[in-house]
Amino acid sequence: MTTTSARRAPSGSVSGRARDFRLYWVAGGVNLLGSQASGLVLPLVALAVSGSPAAAGLVGGLGLTGRLVTAPVAGVLADRLPRKAMMVTALLVAAAAMTVVAGVLAAGAATFGVLAGAAFVQGVAQAGYESAGAGAIRRVLPADDQRALARLEARNHAMQIAGPMIGGSLYQLARWAPFLADVVSYVVAAACVAAIRTDLSPQRAERPSFLADLRTGLRFVWTHPFLRFVTFWAAGVNFVFGALIYHTILVTGRRGDLPVSIGLILAIASVGGLVGALAAPKVLQRVRPVVAIPVASWVTVGLVAALPVARQPWSYGLLFGLVFLLTPMVAIVFQARAITVTPDHLQGRVATVIGTTGEALRVLAPVLAGVLVARYAPGVAALIFALLLAVLAAYATANVRKLRATVPAVEED
Known part of the structure; x- marks a missing residue:
């Protein structure tokens, strides 16, 4: 049995924290920009491939399903595993899924099954990234945390404006272009996370069972x-x-x-x-x-x-x-x-x-x-x-x- 205070964990100098927060900010922004760009057109591509509006809706729903079913597991893992490695891995898995989509579209070999599977895998990976990122944010937040959180909130709204516009424009050029842009965004985000110097690993002396960890968080x-x-x-x-x-x-x-x-x-x-x-x-x-x-x-x-x-x-x-x-x-x-x-x-x-x-x-x-x-x-x-x-x-x-x-x-x- 351990008792833990809520004090901020040490994470280096003020300048180091500011640098790492900028990298965290950019990684999340680039990731969201690419996801918004591809997310806008994925249902359109599924509709063109399957000819069924219901199937197109299913592809979109599978991405959300992947996130929801994975989130409880990812939340526990984010408090057990090195968070930086977990974020980078999740981003690269999502990049691989979108690489498959871009590749089959470029080759004219896309099927509903491939699109559905890629959407689900991307959702799973996104859950991993979000859980690890949420676990890590306390380590990189500057002292003025409300201003920093406001910058994160503003970034999200800006990407929600720009992402669909970019996705729609790239879709006019080629069906596969928004997904290639998403791949690039995942790789850039992974590089930014990898460059963070602050130790993002959870601070805990004991490692109870997975279910015990889950119950502790809920309780x-x-x-x-x-x-x-x-x-x-x-x-x-x-x-x-x-x-x-x-x-x-x-x-x-x-x-x-x-x-x-x-x-x-x-x-x-x-x-x-x-x-x-x-x-x-x-x-x-x-x-x-x-x-x-x-x-x-x-x-x-x-x-x-x-x-x-x-x-x-x-x-x-x-x-x-x-x-x-x-x-x-x-x-x-x-x-x-x-x-x-x-x-x-x-x-x-x-x-x-x-x-x-x-x-x-x-x-x-x-x-x-x-x-x-x-x-x-x-x-x-x-x-x-x-x-x-x-x-x-x-x-x-x-x-x-x-x-x-x-x-x-x-x-x-």
Whole structure:
């Protein structure tokens, strides 16, 4: 039995930490850029190969399935194995999967089975990379962790804007081009991770069984008031926002709007998220989180409730952009606190529990969106979404003082 504090593990000089954080930042950004580029066109390629929309959807779903089924295992391994080696290996496995896709497309020999298998393997590899990366982040974060996390959040939004644009442009040149770009992105990301000098390996003296490790991670999240709260909150937000985006796509498509209108709405939303992430540290310097989080949560409810008044794609996108302008600030505060209260040797498991819970619930988001489109007018659906967000806002308001919760002792099985 061991007791572990939540103090930050030493990882070298300030300049060394800054250098390694830049490498970590670039690796994740390049990886996300390539994944966004290929992810946009993979269903299109599957549709062209199989001729079946259902088959195309299955290929996309297999990538998510690979991530979800692997995540619990990857979370445990991220707290047992050298994390840098695990990240590099995962990136190279994903690169191999996309190399196969690019190769068969270039040779004109693509089949549905090859595409489905590659999507699943890529999902498995991505789960490994994300779990190890989540476990390692505490070691490379600068002292100003909120500003650093804001840079990570801004990077993600920027890549979500640029990735699909690059993927679509490369697809116009050749079907295989986006996947070759993804291969390059994985290799570059692996090189960046390999260049990190900080020791990212978990600090633990004992090595209990795999199942005991898994139970320890689950129990730690469940018994820690703040982590339990943020897990439920993040899952709810992922579900509602996922359903809201799908609902927007379905409604605009049903209305006969051009695909460019949908792209405009999502692009404005992503820009809002980018600006919100960049502005969050300055806002949090002036406004206490216990005030900022409830205000941002309730303003978001009002913005979603106002969606029915938007008549044009740009006005709809503007409201979406304002919603995504506010959410990064809340996410950054919660993520920073979650990293702080989690001991080093549990970082991978805790991040995986929180992330997987949200991803698993988000799978149901398209179902909710489809039901609302089929049964209710857009105005009624917007009010339903606003009501769900109001429940989450009330939950956040009631629990925001858990940000000050103390760190419990951790007992290994």
